[in-house]
Amino acid sequence: MSSRREILNLLRENARYTTEDLAHMTGFSESEVETIVEEFEEAGVICGYQAVVDWSAVDTDEERVRATVELNVALDRETNYSDIADRIGKFPEVTSLRLVSGDYDFDLEVEGDSMREVSHFISDKIAPIPEITQTVTHYIMESYKEQGMTFDDHDDDDRLSVSP
Numbered sequence: 001m002s003s004r005r006e007i008l009n010l011l012r013e014n015a016r017y018t019t020e021d022l023a024h025m026t027g028f029s030e031s032e033v034e035t036i037v038e039e040f041e042e043a044g045v046i047c048g049y050q051a052v053v054d055w056s057a058v059d060t061d062e063e064r065v066r067a068t069v070e071l072n073v074a075l076d077r078e079t080n081y082s083d084i085a086d087r088i089g090k091f092p093e094v095t096s097l098r099l100v101s102g103d104y105d106f107d108l109e110v111e112g113d114s115m116r117e118v119s120h121f122i123s124d125k126i127a128p129i130p131e132i133t134q135t136v137t138h139y140i141m142e143s144y145k146e147q148g149m150t151f152d153d154h155d156d157d158d159r160l161s162v163s164p
Helices: 004-013 019-026 030-042 081-089 115-126
Strands: 067-074 094-099 106-112 132-139
Touching: 004 019, 004 094, 004 132, 019 030, 030 081, 067 115, 081 094, 106 115, 115 132
Parallel strands: none
Antiparallel strands: 067 106, 067 132, 094 106
C-alpha cells in the first residue's frame, strides 16, 4: 500500500484530483483518502489549494507586476525572525516570505498592479520597519516554471538564437 505522503505529492502535482482519483492511484479506499486529507488539513499540513497561473498567457491589461525582494535585518534582544515575519506577512501585497541562508535574511515575493505600486510598497511599508537594514528588489520579467509547473516555450529572446 502507498504512504500517506504520496497523497501529498499527488495533490501538489494536481490539487484537482478527486478522492476517487487519489484512491485509484494510491491503493487507499476513498474513505481512507478523505480521512487522510481531512487530517492533513486540520493539522495545517495542507494550507490551501491554488492554481498555478502563467501570467504571460493572460491578457496583458490584467498582468500583475511581481518582484522578489532580498531583505537584510538586524535583530535585537526583543525581536526575532518570527516577529519580523509576522509583521511583513500581514501585508496583502506579500505573496511569499521565506527566511533563507546566504547573503540576505529574508526572500520576499510581492505583487502589485505596476512597478510604481511595488516600489512604493517596498519604500513606504517594508523599508521603514526598524529591523530592516537593506532591501534589494528584483522585478520578475518572465517565468518559465512555477511550483513545479513548466510553462510553454517563451523563447522570445533573440540573443539566444544563432544567426546564419
